[in-house]
Amino acid sequence: MTRIAATFGVILAIATLDAAAISKQQADLFSRKVAQIVVQGDGVQKAGTKKTQVSETELNSWFAYSAKPLLPAGVSDPKVTLVGNGRLAGQAIVDLDAIAKKKQSGGTLDIWNLVGGKVPVNVTGTLRTKDGVGTFLLESADVSGLPLPKTFLQEVVSYYSKTPSHPQGVKIDDPFELPASIRQIDVGSGQAVIVQ
Secondary structure: OOOHHHHHHHHHHHOOOHHHOOOOHHHHHHHHHHHHHHHHHHHOOOOOOOOEEEEEEHHHHHHOOOOOHHHHOEEEEEEEEEEEEOOEEEEEEEEEEHHHHHOOOOOOOHHHHHHEEEEEEEEEEEEEOOOOOOEEEEEEEEEEEEEEEEEEHHHHHHHHEEEEOOOOOOOOOOEEEEOOOOEEEEOOOOOOEEEE
């Protein structure tokens, strides 16, 4: 795995705060911690020996100041709240027009005929990690406060996570390998601890 891919993987694995504390300094601190995690991942000898704490303020500062070049076109303003006990909540502004144009069937009852524009998408769930593998258990999702069916959310996630090596995109329920020799991520209230 390249360093860039590992770095982005670490950021996504943690991700998914406190808007008053968002700052360039906190974004830079988060970037340094991610770089440290990647370097440690190359040299971890004994699992569980390295721990790095990151705060939701650092993560959201990074989203605000540094994430834009890494986000897919059509996704902006991501924010994550680290609730605790593995739970987290995320929000982003998502442009549904591009997806709707590809998915519309033309039928009167086709939901893609009814949606569009840039809307806030909110997701809440639990991140479970163990032995270098993570899973995300979706609890709820909504668009501008209206409940969002899991199948609709999956369409959005698949569309925006497609890559040449994963042309179908990410499946919400699929387990995923944690990058950089990360063994687990413990999500607490307002902070997460990355264990390598």
